[in-house]
Amino acid sequence: MVPRRPYPTDLSDAEWELLAPLIPAPKPGGRPTVHERREIVNALAYWVRAGCAWRLLPHDLPPWQTVYHYWRTWRIEGRWEAVQAPAVGGPRPDAIRNEPKTLRIQPVVALRRSETGRARIARSAPRPSGPCPGTWPDRLPRLSVQL
Structure with a gap:
């Protein structure tokens, strides 16, 4: 497979080393993974920065259905907030507290x-x-x- 051209929103190696421990590994015994976790996080970074609809993700990233599935699963588990905290300069993952936010x-x-x-x-x-x-x-x- 030919490597794709990087987007400005793609994670650097240092950023990936910081976020990799927060991303769950594939479940054992299931269907083999088709897309690397880093590519899924890159697609999520593109989606957050572009503010686009799921279906408008570029075709050289994983399919929007896959990216949405992982985003939804991680959001329900509470992992999405932990993944976003280092990216926005928030607390380190080991210091995250469950504080309610008001809107x-x-x-x-x-x-x-x-x-x-x-x-x-x-x-x-x-x-x-x-x-x-x-x-x-x-x-x-x-x-x-x-x-």
Whole structure:
């Protein structure tokens, strides 16, 4: 197999040495592995950085179904947070604590004064000018996420 050209998001050897102990080994007695764990982590790094849909992963990375399966499994097991911690400069894997994180979601709606002095609601996006006002995109508030 011809080695693929590296992406900017691929792990360096030093980064892989840091993350390799956090990645579980293949289960014994199962189907033989087709993709190396490092390639799966490289695909996850690409997905996180690109912010793309699973199906839009490049074809020279493992299939999106495989990458999604491992991401979902590791997220449920709590490994995904442990893998991300060294990447974002968080605590070392041996010092990870189970602290709950709070997420606050606020609609982005502001009150503005019109020329007559009345307060009116100003949306962060203009209303669509279609034949059916009140359709579902118009009714959803724009959300801002603060951690």
